Amino acid sequence: MSTDWPAIGSKDWVVADGYIPPESTGPAPDMTSHDSVCMLNAGAQDAVVELWVYFTNREPSGPYILKIPARRAHHQRINDLSDPAVVPHGVDYSLVLRSDVPIVVQHTRLDSRQAANALMSTIAYPA
Amino acid sequence: MSTDWPAIGSKDWVVADGYIPPESTGPAPDMTSHDSVCMLNAGAQDAVVELWVYFTNREPSGPYILKIPARRAHHQRINDLSDPAVVPHGVDYSLVLRSDVPIVVQHTRLDSRQAANALMSTIAYPA
Amino acid sequence: MSTDWPAIGSKDWVVADGYIPPESTGPAPDMTSHDSVCMLNAGAQDAVVELWVYFTNREPSGPYILKIPARRAHHQRINDLSDPAVVPHGVDYSLVLRSDVPIVVQHTRLDSRQAANALMSTIAYPA
Amino acid sequence: MSTDWPAIGSKDWVVADGYIPPESTGPAPDMTSHDSVCMLNAGAQDAVVELWVYFTNREPSGPYILKIPARRAHHQRINDLSDPAVVPHGVDYSLVLRSDVPIVVQHTRLDSRQAANALMSTIAYPA
Numbered sequence: 010m011s012t013d014w015p016a017i018g019s020k021d022w023v024v025a026d027g028y029i030p031p032e033s034t035g036p037a038p039d040m041t042s043h044d045s046v047c048m049l050n051a052g053a054q055d056a057v058v059e060l061w062v063y064f065t066n067r068e069p070s071g072p073y074i075l076k077i078p079a080r081r082a083h084h085q086r087i088n089d090l091s092d093p094a095v096v097p098h099g100v101d102y103s104l105v106l107r108s109d110v111p112i113v114v115q116h117t118r119l120d121s122r123q124a125a126n127a128l129m130s131t132i133a134y135p136a
Numbered sequence: 137m138s139t140d141w142p143a144i145g146s147k148d149w150v151v152a153d154g155y156i157p158p159e160s161t162g163p164a165p166d167m168t169s170h171d172s173v174c175m176l177n178a179g180a181q182d183a184v185v186e187l188w189v190y191f192t193n194r195e196p197s198g199p200y201i202l203k204i205p206a207r208r209a210h211h212q213r214i215n216d217l218s219d220p221a222v223v224p225h226g227v228d229y230s231l232v233l234r235s236d237v238p239i240v241v242q243h244t245r246l247d248s249r250q251a252a253n254a255l256m257s258t259i260a261y262p263a
Numbered sequence: 264m265s266t267d268w269p270a271i272g273s274k275d276w277v278v279a280d281g282y283i284p285p286e287s288t289g290p291a292p293d294m295t296s297h298d299s300v301c302m303l304n305a306g307a308q309d310a311v312v313e314l315w316v317y318f319t320n321r322e323p324s325g326p327y328i329l330k331i332p333a334r335r336a337h338h339q340r341i342n343d344l345s346d347p348a349v350v351p352h353g354v355d356y357s358l359v360l361r362s363d364v365p366i367v368v369q370h371t372r373l374d375s376r377q378a379a380n381a382l383m384s385t386i387a388y389p390a
Numbered sequence: 391m392s393t394d395w396p397a398i399g400s401k402d403w404v405v406a407d408g409y410i411p412p413e414s415t416g417p418a419p420d421m422t423s424h425d426s427v428c429m430l431n432a433g434a435q436d437a438v439v440e441l442w443v444y445f446t447n448r449e450p451s452g453p454y455i456l457k458i459p460a461r462r463a464h465h466q467r468i469n470d471l472s473d474p475a476v477v478p479h480g481v482d483y484s485l486v487l488r489s490d491v492p493i494v495v496q497h498t499r500l501d502s503r504q505a506a507n508a509l510m511s512t513i514a515y516p517a
Contacts, residue, residue: 017404017486017517023144025242026174026211026257035504047407049444049484063176063209082444082484084407103176103209103240105144113484113515115406120255121504123162123248125379128501129257130407130510134240136144150271152369153301153338153384190303190336230303230336230367232271247382250289250375252506256384261367263271277398279496280428280465280511317430317463357430357463357494359398374509377416377502383511388494390398 014080016052018113019135024104027062029088030120031099040121046104046133047084047115050077056110062096063103070094077112106133141207143179145240146262151231154189156215157247158226167248171214173231173260174242177204183237189223190230197221204239233260268334270306272367273389278358281316283342284374285353294375300358300387301338301369304331310364316350317357324348331366360387395461397433399494402517405485408443410469411501412480421502427485427514428465428496431458437491443477444484451475458493487514 061071188198442452
C-alpha cells in the first residue's frame with residue numbers, strides 16, 4: 010500500500026438522521042453543536058461530491074458541491090454550508106451524497122445543548 | 137441527480153436495541169428522552185412503512201403504519217406512536233420496519249435521565 | 264408480514280469494542296455502567312446463541328449460552344453473564360456470537376463513570 | 391466453534407471521522423479524551439495490520455504497524471501511536487487499516503472536554 014493509493018468505498022451515501030441542535034454550551038467553535046459528514050477520499054483522483062438535503066415538508070435542497078483532493082480527509086460541518094442555502098437549525102433532515110469516485114462517509118453529531126456535550130456517530134449507509 | 141430521484145436503500149430494516157428511557161431532564165419536548173427511527177425516502181414514489189415492535193416476554197405489536205412522501209425525510213419518535221398501542225417506557229424492545237419502496241433507516245436515542253443528555257446513533261440493519 | 268414471521272439477519276456477529284466501565288454514578292441497576300448485546304430473533308424458530316469473549320492477553324472464554332425464543336427481543340448485559348465465568352470490569356475485550364438461526368445484534372454501552380451518563384451504540388458486524 | 395477458530399471479517403477497513411479531542415476532564419488515563427480502533431483477530435493466525443492516517447492538508451502518514459496475535463482483541467488508542475509520528479490532537483483525520491488476515495474493526499471516541507464524558511462508536515467501514 011505504500012506505493013499505490015487505491016480508491017476505497019462507495020460513490021453514494023445516505024445519512025438519515027440529520028439535525029443541527031439549535032443551542033450550544035461552551036466555547037465556540039469547538040463546542041458549538043453541529044452535525045458533520047466526515048469523508049475520506051483515499052484514492053489517487055480528486056473527488057467532487059454532490060450533497061442534497063431532504064426535509065420533512067418541502068422539496069430537497071442542493072446540490073452543495075464539496076471537493077476532496079486525492080488522499081485527503083474532509084470533515085464538513087453541515088452548519089457551515091451556505092450555497093445554495095444555509096441548512097436551518099432545529100429542523101429534521103436527511104442527506105444524500107454522490108461522489109464521482111469512491112469515498113467513505115461517517116456521520117457525527119456534537120450536541121452541547123445541555124451542560125456537557127453528547128456525541129453520536131455512525132458510518133453512513135453506502136447505497 | 138438533479139433531474140431524477142432514484143430510490144435508495146432497502147425495504148426491510150431492523151433496530152435491535154429499542155428502549156425509551158423512562159425519565160427526562162430539561163425542557164420538553166426537545167430534551168425529553170426518546171428513541172427515534174429516522175427515515176429517508178429519496179425516491180419518486182411515496183412509501184408506506186409497516187413497523188413492528190418485538191418484546192422480551194410477549195408477542196410482537198403492530199403494524200404501526202408510517203407514510204413517507206416521495207423525496208422526504210421522516211424522523212419518527214417511538215414515544216409518539218399510539219396505534220395500535222403506545223410503546224411502554226423503560227422496557228426493552230426491537231423493531232422491524234418493512235417498506236414497499238426502498239428507504240434508509242437510522243436509529244437514534246436521546247437519554248436525558250441524568251443532568252446532561254446522552255446520544256447514541258447507528259444506521260439500522262438492512263435485512 | 265402479519266401472518267408469517269421470517270427469520271432476519273445473520274448467524275454470526277462480532278462486537279470488537281467490548282469494555283465494562285468499572286465505576287458508576289446514579290441509581291442501580293438503571294444507571295449502572297454496562298455493555299450490552301441487544302438481539303432480535305424475528306423468526307418463527309427459537310434461537311440458541313453461543314457467545315465467546317476474546318481478550319488481549321489470554322485465550323477466549325466461552326461459550327456463554329443465550330436462548331432467544333421465536334419472535335422475541337433479548338437485551339443481554341455482559342455484566343450479568345456468569346457461566347462459565349464473570350467478564351471482568353475495566354478490561355478490553357471483543358465478542359463473537361454464533362446463532363443457529365438468523366438474528367440481528369446491536370452493541371450498546373452506558374458509561375456513568377462521570378456525573379452524567381454517556382451512551383454509544385452500533386449495529387454489530389455481521390460475519 | 392469450540393474446537394476451531396475461523397478468521398472473521400475483512401482485511402481492509404476505514405474510519406472516516408478521526409479526531410483526538412485536545413482537552414480532558416477527570417483522572418488519566420481512563421478519562422483522558424481519546425480516539426480508538428478496537429480490533430478482533432478471531433482466527434488462528436497472527437495478524438499484521440498497517441494503519442495509515444489521512445489529513446486535510448498534507449500527505450498521509452504511515453504505516454503504523456500493529457500486531458494482533460491469533461484469537462486476541464487489541465484496542466489501540468490513536469493517542470498512543472508514535473512511530474513514524476505522533477498523531478496531532480485537535481486535528482481532523484481519517485484512517486485506513488489493512489490487515490494480512492481478516493479482522494473486525496470498531497471505532498470509538500471518548501471526549502471528556504466538558505464536565506462529563508461523551509462517547510461515540512461505530513463499526514468501521516469494511517472496504
